[in-house]
Amino acid sequence: MAASGVDYKITARPNCSLPPAGKVRLFALIATISLLISIAFGLAGAWMVLPFAGLELLALAFAFYIIHCHAEDYESITIDGDRLAVERRDGHHVSQMEFHRYWVHVLLRMNQGGEQRLWLRSHGQEVEVGRYMSNEQRLALAQQLKKRTGAFYQR
Missing domain, CATH: 2.30.29.30 (Pleckstrin-homology domain (PH domain)/Phosphotyrosine-binding domain (PTB))
Known part of the structure; x- marks a missing residue:
């Protein structure tokens, strides 16, 4: 720090331990499991589960987007x-x-x-x-x- 002429410097960042590729993999895993379960319910006659699973995944994708925007x-x-x-x-x-x-x-x-x-x-x-x-x-x-x-x- 003294070499650059700066007397004191501190930088604080939020803890963001999961890299972007990890977030994509996690979302894909959750989406796969959710869609498999909702398709099984749809085949059993509870077809209304499918749109709600889609809404759930849309909300999850939005949450991951917000996390990505604030990662830096x-x-x-x-x-x-x-x-x-x-x-x-x-x-x-x-x-x-x-x-x-x-x-x-x-x-x-x-x-x-x-x-x-x-x-x-x-x-x-x-x-x-x-x-x-x-x-x-x-x-x-x-x-x-x-x-x-x-x-x-x-x-």
């Missing part, structure tokens, strides 16, 4: 000199926000579910970070950011 999501926090940059990818949308390193406030807020949420705020702008982290990871990140930003930072 990430959050990146970069501290470089006097600048703190946050870059987020959510689906196909990439957003960037920049803060002055020494003016940014690191905030932890408790949500209704009892989880801590990590926010960066400065001059009326704020952004939530750490969406792909556990509570413990967010707390550790908050400590790291507090050490490197605001009034706590010492060169």
